[in-house]
Every structure is written in structure tokens, then in C-alpha cells.
Amino acid sequence: MTRAIFPGTFDPLHLGHMDVLVKAAKTFDTVIWGIFHNTQKNPKFTIDQRLEMMDAASRDIKRVQVQAFDGLLVDAAKKIQATHIVRSMRVGMDFDYEFPMTLINRKLAPELITVYFPAEQNHFHISSSIVRELIAYKQDLREYVPAEILEYVQ
Numbered sequence: 001m002t003r004a005i006f007p008g009t010f011d012p013l014h015l016g017h018m019d020v021l022v023k024a025a026k027t028f029d030t031v032i033w034g035i036f037h038n039t040q041k042n043p044k045f046t047i048d049q050r051l052e053m054m055d056a057a058s059r060d061i062k063r064v065q066v067q068a069f070d071g072l073l074v075d076a077a078k079k080i081q082a083t084h085i086v087r088s089m090r091v092g093m094d095f096d097y098e099f100p101m102t103l104i105n106r107k108l109a110p111e112l113i114t115v116y117f118p119a120e121q122n123h124f125h126i127s128s129s130i131v132r133e134l135i136a137y138k139q140d141l142r143e144y145v146p147a148e149i150l151e152y153v154q
């Protein structure tokens, strides 16, 4: 049985994340969609708000569970008996950030396999920071976030 953990800040989640989540759900037996703390970020949405949005957005995707974690990703992964870590890449600079993180995670927990799902080309320009910027200027978010959370974020 495969059990993947898809970690991130998800502040807020967007269509790029949904694409990765759907692909992970088709690939693994279970996917734990997990909120983790990135020390470089100061989230705008609370953990409860992000969990609520993730619950709503993943309601119709089978075999996905939403959860928030403290501490290291590999510790949480071990605790829930995950077999894989799921991450995504859009452009070259994502690789420069992702690869060292993968190497550290691998050093800490060699048994965990990291897989990257390449982003769809039409999601290259989407990021949580862009979504937050659009929220601040009260712009239409239909092209950026799933319909299930549109009203919530707006």
C-alpha cells in the first residue's frame, strides 16, 4: 500500500495545487494533504481557515485526507507511515529550491521516496502569493482557485 504526503503552506491553495493533488490521488492509495510550517513564511490565513478550504476543495477527490502538522516533514511522514513525499515543479528555479530540500529529507529519512509532479503549463504563473495579491486588490479569482473556495477567499 502506498501512502503519500503532499506538504505545503497552502496560503491559500490554488489550481496548481489541485492539479498536483488530483494526480497524486490517481497515483497513490492514500494521500495526506498536509499543512506544514515554512519558517520563511508568515501565513495570511489561519491553519483552521486553510484546513476548511482544503476540506471543501478535496471533498470529491477520493482517498485524500487533510491534516495540519507541527515540526519536521519527515517526522510527520514517519508518524503517519507515509511511503512517498509529493512536491511539484514549475520552472528551473523551483528545482534549485526543491532539490536541496529533497536531499535533506532523504538524509533524515532515507526510506521516504520524494516524487515531483511537473506543473501544467497553464499554472506556471499561479502561486499563493499572486492569489493573496489579487485578494488584496479585490480581483476576480476564478482562474486561480477552485470554485469550492471562491466565495471563501473573496
Ligand code: COA
Pocket: 007, 008, 009, 010, 011, 014, 015, 016, 017, 020, 036, 037, 038, 039, 041, 071, 072, 073, 074, 088, 089, 090, 097, 101, 104, 105, 118, 119, 120, 123, 124, 126, 127, 128, 129, 130
Ligand atoms: N503550480 C503553481 N504553483 C505552485 C505549484 C504548482 N504546481 N506548486 C507549488 N506552487 C507554488 C505555491 O503556491 C507556493 O507559492 P508561494 O511561495 O507564493 O506561497 C510555492 O510554489 C511553493 O512554495 P514553497 O516555499 O516551495 O513550499 P511551501 O511553503 O508550500 O512548503 C514546506 C514548504 C512546508 C513543505 C517546507 O517548508 C517543510 O517541509 N516544512 C516543515 C519543516 C521541514 O521539514 N523542513 C525541511 C527540512 S529542514
